[in-house]
Structures are given as structure tokens and as C-alpha cells.
Amino acid sequence: MATEPKDAPIQDAVDFIHHHREEILEGYFKLLSFPSISADPAYAGDVKKCAEWIVGELKRIGFENAKVIETEGHPVVYADWLHAGDDKPTVLVYDHYDVQPVDPLHLWKSEPFEAEIRDGKLYARGASDNKAGVWGNLKVLESMLSADGKLPLNVKIMFEGEEESGSPSMEPFVAANKELLQADIMLNCDGGFDMHNPQLAYAGRGIISAEVTVKGPRADLHSGGFGGVVRNPLHVAAEIIASLHDEDGRVTLPGYYDRVREIDETERARITAGWEAETEKNKKTAGVDFTWGRSIAPDAERATVLPTLDVNGMWGGYQGPGSKTIIPAEASFKVTMRLVPDQQPPEIAQIFKEYVEGFATDTITIDVLVRQEGWPFLLETDGDYLAAVQAATEATIGKPAQLVRTGGSIPILGMFNRLMDMPITGFGYGDGENIHSPNEYIDVEHFFLALQAGLRMYHNLGAVEK
Amino acid sequence: MATEPKDAPIQDAVDFIHHHREEILEGYFKLLSFPSISADPAYAGDVKKCAEWIVGELKRIGFENAKVIETEGHPVVYADWLHAGDDKPTVLVYDHYDVQPVDPLHLWKSEPFEAEIRDGKLYARGASDNKAGVWGNLKVLESMLSADGKLPLNVKIMFEGEEESGSPSMEPFVAANKELLQADIMLNCDGGFDMHNPQLAYAGRGIISAEVTVKGPRADLHSGGFGGVVRNPLHVAAEIIASLHDEDGRVTLPGYYDRVREIDETERARITAGWEAETEKNKKTAGVDFTWGRSIAPDAERATVLPTLDVNGMWGGYQGPGSKTIIPAEASFKVTMRLVPDQQPPEIAQIFKEYVEGFATDTITIDVLVRQEGWPFLLETDGDYLAAVQAATEATIGKPAQLVRTGGSIPILGMFNRLMDMPITGFGYGDGENIHSPNEYIDVEHFFLALQAGLRMYHNLGAVEK
Structure with a gap:
């Protein structure tokens, strides 16, 4: 750290971090000691205690209106510092303080909620995903406030406590608090800070998950006595599934592609570059080539900007083992669809439901349960705010983040896109591995490097002309 | 029993049974005390002890060459009495002395291998299926031998010990013992004696059971990252299944119907009558109407003389609960096909295998395991031997058995049809319920009535001109 080049406007804050390294780690250990597992109701009290502790920290470093806001599920932590002036941008910082469950516990080499540093790595549940972002932001903002007595821009903090369990309460929370949350730019900090191959997922697909139950005879029937005269629910389920794609791999639901947005050459180049950077790794993961659907569009596009089912x-x-000569009474299957702009999840869910229910006959009933509807998301791909974040990354590690379009879904970003009237970009602090797995860790030195990048980022964002 | 009409030629034998009623039940209790469960290797010793005890009984009543013949699985009981003269027919009597497992044991009201009579019903595992046939034949033959010192025809006994576990050793046993087993007529006694609606299944379908495994990627993949570019094994499995029938319900395997035998009007009338007699009961069981495939052929024919899949x-x-966003690494399904004359199971199995394997692609492998190949069977539908059996039934309960064609499979009869050069008909002794279930029983009075029918049957068979 001593060799770090001087960086005039943020030097005092950088120095603050250097001088408080031990306190920063101690505080991080404390934050990581809360078993804020949102998926397990048994930990609801711990989730809340964690939120309250963060509120205390926010107050201590000089934030205002710091509070735990109750939702139908786990609470949201809110706080703001709005004294930079009306000419300065306001940023809404999003992250989550809840964590994944820890099982299988026996695979952990140290207690998941008693952080331990081994070989420069800090092991604890949430160390990387994503108390790193919660703590990173707090420490960056604290160092700026301590060094300068002020921040270079207006900041609103929103840390949720349900991200690892699907954020069921966030949509009503956001809808009810639009004014409180309004800002010029939203910063999603739920991500990592990869020093070597930094990436920023600027777009992802939406998702519909559904379950279909096909029922036929009253009970499992003898296939000898009833074969040929009673329709088999497994056959009907198979027919439905088989009919959902044409032989090239296109989804056959009526109107499925009607709203799919065309991409331009810039976007095409971007996703191709992003895909190619990962192709070899992805092939290893899959163990097969990506030939399925190749006649429709190049691999990169099918994996990102085209919808799937x-x-x-x-x-x-x-x-079980051997054979059993039955016509089963029912069959079930689970489906996920990945949606892209401008497909609308409720519309597609309805199309799916009607299409599948159309296979019912005089002896077959069909139930479709739509479980989740998540919207696709699109973050900034250019503009001053993204440039400010990228410049901070480049100044810290020598290169900006590669913009990648993921085929996966981050429903909460789709929801923010849809409900909030502001652009979104992202910046992460964690550089570690084993998220959602035993022995989650963050690399300690990289975390401190990310804090420097964070300082630069807030500084740069503060310089953006509204 | 005292009101039973006198029946001159068999009267002494009838009287013998009347006078030995208690001994007959005591012996039956003894036979039922052997836990001859063929499916569970833990009972192999009991199966053998049961066989040895039966051999002892056969010797005691005057049969010759009585022996336990070892097979690769459980042993066969063989014995003969061949002193009726060359001008008299020889009958080969088939039944099985093994029984189904007894679980769930807690649902039994008395010990399954300690027979108990309650309200005129004798409860024990095997009481109906099918130690009734083993004991019924022994008692009928004993009474004739005791009363007359001889039998009206030549008799060969073959009781197997593997019927309830699929008779894996019977085909090699029969193939190796054709001469020993040769007779003029084979009598399948593995069935019941329903006083009210006697039925005789004169034909049944063959069966092929198979299991298909469809493998795709190396492991379950994230459906966000790989959706659209990696072919989903579940989709391929569904495509295979969906393609196996056309929209009318015909099986689409190439050549599947090529060898299906046309039926004549007599047969059509017979199966229609058999089907109609059971339709209401069957509809209740199924809970749905039998509309599937109705454009192909009438219900009765699709359920019996047409093959199915x-x-x-x-x-x-x-x-599990909720959703999981994966493309699974593999999918599997189990199939049974019901075959009819003159389809050949090995040929159809090969057609199925080749057809299904044809769905393999550059990223999908398919394995087909053919588990069982059972041949369809056709017993006597007319002729003197059947008439002799029917006359015995009619003389005893006032009507002959209705000839029914079952859609189910009795692979061992198909095997006898194929390997043995003799006609087959059937006669059963049990009149009870809960076969293969807890609290299996036989109605005691009906069993004694069945013994009278058995006496008449052997008498009538002995009168058939060779």
C-alpha cells in the first residue's frame, strides 16, 4: 500500500483507510458475526439485529435519517447524506446485508460466523457476497467524511435483507418509497471487484418460473388393463414439452418473440466479445459444444439477447428399480423462461398458461402455477456516470470493467428498472470465491484496493455534471 | 355340503373330501406356514423347504418321480402318475408354491404365515394366490387315488417357486426338460375360482419393459448461462415420448403393427362381451372414460388385441419445492409395451431401441436398457379339453367360465406357448381377495366347492379322446 501513487483529491481519505486498517477489519469481523440468513425464518431476529447494527454504524459516521424500515419480510436499512448541494448528483447505493445459508456446515474449515484470516484470505459467510459491499461503502464514505468533513455528492443508502431469498418484499417497498429513493443514478453494489478480469453485467434476462401438473386417471392404473384406452398423463406432459420448441430450437409459444428488441452493431460487438472471453471456460463447465439452436443466431446472442425456455x-x-406396469395418475414439470427486453413477464406468463392449458382433454386436466415473474434489466452502457465508475476502476487496477451481458436473471434490477425513474450502474467490492458455498472468502489486500477504487468512484461521480 | 347332488363317477372321491375336511385344512395350514417369498433372497431356504414338503406330500398320496429340481433360481417341484394307460390323455398341471412379500406387515390382522379362519375366511399369505391351486390339486388327486386307487388320466405336476418374482429360471428349465414335461394338454392353475362370475383368461398380451436414459451436459447447468445454447435432455426425452404415438393414439414405431394378427368375428364377439361385462367396474377404477384412441378401434379391441406403449x-x-434454474444433465423414463400375436418381443425391442437411439445428437447420448421380453399367450378357445373344464365348472356352480381376453401379460404362459408343443387351458381353485395385499384370504366353503369342481374336471379330462 505504501507504493500506491498519490492521488491528490482523495489522498486524505486514502490515508484514513491506511491508518485505520485494523479497525476496519475489526468492524468487518463484527458485521460478519451476524448470522443474517434470510431464507431461514429461525434467523429472522439475527437479520434484524444485523440491520440495527448497520444503522448504528451509519449514524456514527455521520449519515442522517438512518433507520431500519420494516417490510412484510426482512427490514431495509436506509440512511442519507444530502449536503453536497443541489448542483451535485445524488446516488442511491443498493446492496444487501443478508447472506446465504451455511450448510453443509461440516465442509467449513472455520466457523462461518466467526471470521478468520488464513493466508491473506478472510473466511466467513457473506465475506464476499455481499457484506463486502455493505462494509466497503461504509468505510469509503466514513473515510471521506472523516478526512474532508463532507462527501463529493449526495448519497442515499438502501441495503435490503432479503436478496438471498428472492427479495419478496422489495417491490412493494420500492413502490411505496419512490420519493425517498429517488436519485440521479443508482449504484448496484451487489457484485465483485475482480482485479484481473473486472466485469460489469450491464444487462440480464428476465425470468418466469412455472410448474405444470397434468392429471389423468383417478389413480395409477394397470397398464395391461388400461393401456390403449386411457390417456397417459406422462405422454401428455411430454407432448407439451416437445411442442414448446421447433426443431431449430425456437420457442413456439404464440407471440413469444413479438416484443424481442433488435440489437444494434455496437451491442452485437459487445456481447460477442463478452461471450468469447468466456467460451472456453463455459465449454469446460458444460462438457458439450453450444450447437443447439445455432441456425437461429450466433451462440453469444442465443445466450444473452434471445429468450429461452x-x-x-x-x-x-x-x-424405482426395475419396472412397474402402470399408467400414472399424474405428471408434473417445472419450467423457467428467460426473457429479454421488451418481453413482458405477465404477458408471457399468460401466453404460456393458456397454451399449456390448451392440451387438456376430456380425460386430462392441466394446472399451471406461475411462481415467479422477473423482468429483464438493462443498466448503463455509456454516459458520464458509467464513465466515472470505469475511470475509478481503471485508475486502480489499470483497466476498466468489461461490459458483459449475462444470460442469467437479477430480478431485482429488472424491478428497479421498471419502477424507478433513474439510470443504474454497478460497482462491487468483493474479490473472493465460494459464494453460496462453504469456505466463502474475500482476499484482504484486494478488498483494501477496492476501497481505494470506491473512493475514486465517489469522487468521480461527484464530478459528473447533472 | 350334504345337499350336494350325487355324482356317481366321482362320488367316492367327493365323500373322501367330506370325511377329511379337517385334515385338508390342517394340511393347508401347514403349507401356508412356509414363508416361501421368492422375491426376497432371505427366504430362499424357506422356499426350498416348502418345495420339499410338497414333494413329500406328492409321494405320500401315491405320485412317482416326485422331486425338487434345482434351477438357477428357486427349485421346481415335479411329480407324475402315468398309469391311466396310453389311450388316456396326459395333463401337465402348472402352478406355483411361492408367494408375494407381506409388507406392510402392520396392516395384517393376523400373522401372514400363521393361517387363521375368521368368519368363514382363511387368512394367510398365499391362501388365494396360489397355494390354493397347489393344495387344491393335491387334495383332488389324493381323493381320487384314495377312493379309486387310480386316476382317470395321466398327470404330470410342475409347481414353480419363482412366479411372484418373474419366473427368471423357468424358460431355461422348460427348454431343458421338454420331454419330461410333454403332455396332451397343459392346465394352468394359477388363477381363481369365482363362484359368481367365473372367468378364464384365454389370451393376454406380451410385454417388453425398457428404460431409457438421455444424457446431455457434464453436470446440471445454470439455465441462465446455458439456456438457448445447450440442448436440454428433458426436452429430448419429451420429444422421444411425444413421438411414440400419433395424434389418434397409434404407436409410431416403424413396423410396430406389421405382424398384428387380424381377429375374426367370433373373437370380436368374445372380447366385446368380456369387455362390456367389466366396463362399469373399469370406469370406476379409472375415473375417466375410455376415449383415448377411439378412432382406431373399439375400446374392447384397443384394450386386448391391439398392442400398446x-x-x-x-x-x-x-x-423439490419451488424452482431451480437448471438444465439437467440427464433424464430417464421407463416404458412398457403390450404385444399381441404375432408380434415378436425381440424384434419389437430392437425396433424400439434403434428408434429411440436415433434421437442422439452431437451433444446428447441415449442408452436403452431392455429389461424384460415376454410373449403374448393364447390358450384354448374351443376343443374337447376346454369343454371338459367348462363342463366341470358348470356342473358345480351352474355356469361355465366366461372366456375373457386380458390386456395384461402372463409372460410364463407366452413362454409355454412358444416352447411347448401342447395346447393350454386353465382352472383355478382360489376364491378370495387381497392377493398381493395384506389380509389375503380364501373363502373356505368356496374352496371345498372348488375341490368338487376339480374332481369333475379331472374326471372329464380323462374322458377326452386323445
Whole structure:
């Protein structure tokens, strides 16, 4: 750290971090000691205690209106510092303080909620995903406030406590607090800070998950006695599934592609570059080539800007050893669809439901349960705010983040896109591994480097002309 | 029993049974005390002890060459009495002395291997299926031998010990013992004696059971990252299944119907009558109407003389609560096909295998495991031997058995049809319920009535001109 080049406007804040390194780690250990597991109701009290502790920290470093806001689920931490002046931008900082469950516990080499540093790595549940972002932002903002007595821009903090369990309360929370949350730019900090191959997911697909149940005879029937005269629900389920794609791999639901947005050459080049950077790694993961659907569009586009439909599970009838001569009474399958702009999840869910229900007959009933509807998201791909974040990354590690379009879904970003009237970009602090797995860790030196990048980022954002 | 009409030629034998009623029940209790569960290797010793005890009984009543013949699985009981003269027919009597497992044991009201009579019903595992046939034949033959010192025809006994576990050793046993087993007529006694609606299944379908495994990526993949570029094994499994029938319900396997035998008007009338007699009961069981495939042929024919294909179970991917966004690494399903004369199971199995394997692609492998190949069977529908059996039934309960063609499979009869050069008909002794279930029983009075029918049957068979 001593070799770090001087950086005049943020030097005092950088020095503050250097001088408080031990306190920063101690505080991080404390934050990581809360078992804020949102998925397990048994930990609801710990989730709340964690929120309250963060509120205390925000107050201590000089934030105002710091409070735990109750929702139907776990609470949101809110706080603001709005004294930079009306000519300065306001940023809404989003992250989450809840964590994944820890099982299988026996695979952890140290207690998941008693952080431990081994070989320069800090091990604890949430160390990387994503208390790193919560703590990173707090420490960056504290160092600026301590060094300068002020921030270079107006800041609103929103840390949720349900991200790892699907954010069920966030949509009503956001809808009810639009004014409180309004800003010029939203900063999603739920991500990592990869020193070597920094990436920023600027777009992702929406998602619909659904479950279909096909029911036929009253009970499992003898296939000898009833074969040929009673329609088999497994056959109907298979027919439905088989009919959902044409032989090239296109989804056949009526109107499925009607609202799919064309991409321009800039976008095409961007996603191609992003895909190619990962192709070898992805092939290793899959163990197969990506030939499926190749006649429709190049691999990079099918994986990102075209919608998909996959059956994630199917079951019905006898699954044990040997054979059992039955016509099963029912069959079920689970589906997820990945949606892209400007497909609308409620519309597609309805199309799916009607299409699938159309396979019902006089002896077959079909139930479709739509479980989740998540919207696609699109963050900034240019503009001053993104440039400010990228410049901070480049100044810190020598290169900006590569903009990648993920085929996956971050429903909460789709929701922010849809409900909030502001652009969104992202910046992450964690550089570690094993998120959602045993022995989650963050690299300690990289975390301190990310704090420097964070300082530069807030500084740069403060310089953006509104 | 005292009101039973006198029946001159068999009267002494009838009297013998009347006078030995208690001994007959005591012996039956003893036979039922052997836990001859063929499916569970833990009972192999008991199966053998049961066989040895029966051999002892056969010797005691005057049979010759009585022996336990070892097979690769459980032993066969063989014995003969061949002193009726060359001008008299020889009958080969087939039945099985093994029984189904007894679980769930807690649902039994008395010990399954300690027979108990309650309200005129004798409860024990095997009481109906099918130690009734083993004991019934022994008692009928004993009474004739005791009363007359001889039998009206030549008799060969073959009781197997593997019927309830699929008779894996019977085909090699029969192939190796054709001369020993040769007779003029084979009598299948593995069935019941329903006093009210006697039925005789004179034909049944063959069966092929198979399991298909469809493999795709190396492991379950994230459906966001790989949706659209990696082919989903569940989709391929569904395509295979969906393609196996046309929209009318015909099986689409190439050549599937090529060898299906046309039926004549007599047969059509017979199966229609048999089907109609059961339709209401069957509809209640199924809970749905039998509309599937109705454009192909009438219900009775689709259920009996046309072949079928049913998927009995399918599974792959995530089956738990909620959703899991994966493309599963593999999918599997189990199939049974019901075959009719003159389809050949090995040929159809090969057609199925090749057809299904044809769905393999550059990223999808397909394995087909053919588990069982059972041949369809056709017993006597006219002729003197059947008439002799029917006359015995009619003389005893006032009507002959209705000839019914079952859609189910009795692979061992198909095997006898194919390997043995003799006609087959059937006669059963049991009149009870809960076969294969807890609290299996036989109605005691009906069993004694069945013994009288058995006496008449052997008498009538002995009168048939060779």
C-alpha cells in the first residue's frame, strides 16, 4: 500500500483507510458475526439485529435519517447524506446485508460466523457476497467524511435483507418509497471487484418460473388393463414439452418473440466479445459444444439477447428399480423462461398458461402455477456516470470493467428498472470465491484496493455534471 | 355340503373330501406356514423347504418321480402318475408354491404365515394366490387315488417357486426338460375360482419393459448461462415420448403393427362381451372414460388385441419445492409395451431401441436398457379339453367360465406357448381377495366347492379322446 501513487483529491481519505486498517477489519469481523440468513425464518431476529447494527454504524459516521424500515419480510436499512448541494448528483447505493445459508456446515474449515484470516484470505459467510459491499461503502464514505468533513455528492443508502431469498418484499417497498429513493443514478453494489478480469453485467434476462401438473386417471392404473384406452398423463406432459420448441430450437409459444428488441452493431460487438472471453471456460463447465439452436443466431446472442425456455425438472409415475406396469395418475414439470427486453413477464406468463392449458382433454386436466415473474434489466452502457465508475476502476487496477451481458436473471434490477425513474450502474467490492458455498472468502489486500477504487468512484461521480 | 347332488363317477372321491375336511385344512395350514417369498433372497431356504414338503406330500398320496429340481433360481417341484394307460390323455398341471412379500406387515390382522379362519375366511399369505391351486390339486388327486386307487388320466405336476418374482429360471428349465414335461394338454392353475362370475383368461398380451436414459451436459447447468445454447435432455426425452404415438393414439414405431394378427368375428364377439361385462367396474377404477384412441378401434379391441406403449415413469432435474434454474444433465423414463400375436418381443425391442437411439445428437447420448421380453399367450378357445373344464365348472356352480381376453401379460404362459408343443387351458381353485395385499384370504366353503369342481374336471379330462 505504501507504493500506491498519490492521488491528490482523495489522498486524505486514502490515508484514513491506511491508518485505520485494523479497525476496519475489526468492524468487518463484527458485521460478519451476524448470522443474517434470510431464507431461514429461525434467523429472522439475527437479520434484524444485523440491520440495527448497520444503522448504528451509519449514524456514527455521520449519515442522517438512518433507520431500519420494516417490510412484510426482512427490514431495509436506509440512511442519507444530502449536503453536497443541489448542483451535485445524488446516488442511491443498493446492496444487501443478508447472506446465504451455511450448510453443509461440516465442509467449513472455520466457523462461518466467526471470521478468520488464513493466508491473506478472510473466511466467513457473506465475506464476499455481499457484506463486502455493505462494509466497503461504509468505510469509503466514513473515510471521506472523516478526512474532508463532507462527501463529493449526495448519497442515499438502501441495503435490503432479503436478496438471498428472492427479495419478496422489495417491490412493494420500492413502490411505496419512490420519493425517498429517488436519485440521479443508482449504484448496484451487489457484485465483485475482480482485479484481473473486472466485469460489469450491464444487462440480464428476465425470468418466469412455472410448474405444470397434468392429471389423468383417478389413480395409477394397470397398464395391461388400461393401456390403449386411457390417456397417459406422462405422454401428455411430454407432448407439451416437445411442442414448446421447433426443431431449430425456437420457442413456439404464440407471440413469444413479438416484443424481442433488435440489437444494434455496437451491442452485437459487445456481447460477442463478452461471450468469447468466456467460451472456453463455459465449454469446460458444460462438457458439450453450444450447437443447439445455432441456425437461429450466433451462440453469444442465443445466450444473452434471445429468450429461452427450459424444463428444469419433470417427474411422474414409477422411478424405482426395475419396472412397474402402470399408467400414472399424474405428471408434473417445472419450467423457467428467460426473457429479454421488451418481453413482458405477465404477458408471457399468460401466453404460456393458456397454451399449456390448451392440451387438456376430456380425460386430462392441466394446472399451471406461475411462481415467479422477473423482468429483464438493462443498466448503463455509456454516459458520464458509467464513465466515472470505469475511470475509478481503471485508475486502480489499470483497466476498466468489461461490459458483459449475462444470460442469467437479477430480478431485482429488472424491478428497479421498471419502477424507478433513474439510470443504474454497478460497482462491487468483493474479490473472493465460494459464494453460496462453504469456505466463502474475500482476499484482504484486494478488498483494501477496492476501497481505494470506491473512493475514486465517489469522487468521480461527484464530478459528473447533472 | 350334504345337499350336494350325487355324482356317481366321482362320488367316492367327493365323500373322501367330506370325511377329511379337517385334515385338508390342517394340511393347508401347514403349507401356508412356509414363508416361501421368492422375491426376497432371505427366504430362499424357506422356499426350498416348502418345495420339499410338497414333494413329500406328492409321494405320500401315491405320485412317482416326485422331486425338487434345482434351477438357477428357486427349485421346481415335479411329480407324475402315468398309469391311466396310453389311450388316456396326459395333463401337465402348472402352478406355483411361492408367494408375494407381506409388507406392510402392520396392516395384517393376523400373522401372514400363521393361517387363521375368521368368519368363514382363511387368512394367510398365499391362501388365494396360489397355494390354493397347489393344495387344491393335491387334495383332488389324493381323493381320487384314495377312493379309486387310480386316476382317470395321466398327470404330470410342475409347481414353480419363482412366479411372484418373474419366473427368471423357468424358460431355461422348460427348454431343458421338454420331454419330461410333454403332455396332451397343459392346465394352468394359477388363477381363481369365482363362484359368481367365473372367468378364464384365454389370451393376454406380451410385454417388453425398457428404460431409457438421455444424457446431455457434464453436470446440471445454470439455465441462465446455458439456456438457448445447450440442448436440454428433458426436452429430448419429451420429444422421444411425444413421438411414440400419433395424434389418434397409434404407436409410431416403424413396423410396430406389421405382424398384428387380424381377429375374426367370433373373437370380436368374445372380447366385446368380456369387455362390456367389466366396463362399469373399469370406469370406476379409472375415473375417466375410455376415449383415448377411439378412432382406431373399439375400446374392447384397443384394450386386448391391439398392442400398446406406455411410459410408466419419467424423471429428471429438480423435483423439490419451488424452482431451480437448471438444465439437467440427464433424464430417464421407463416404458412398457403390450404385444399381441404375432408380434415378436425381440424384434419389437430392437425396433424400439434403434428408434429411440436415433434421437442422439452431437451433444446428447441415449442408452436403452431392455429389461424384460415376454410373449403374448393364447390358450384354448374351443376343443374337447376346454369343454371338459367348462363342463366341470358348470356342473358345480351352474355356469361355465366366461372366456375373457386380458390386456395384461402372463409372460410364463407366452413362454409355454412358444416352447411347448401342447395346447393350454386353465382352472383355478382360489376364491378370495387381497392377493398381493395384506389380509389375503380364501373363502373356505368356496374352496371345498372348488375341490368338487376339480374332481369333475379331472374326471372329464380323462374322458377326452386323445
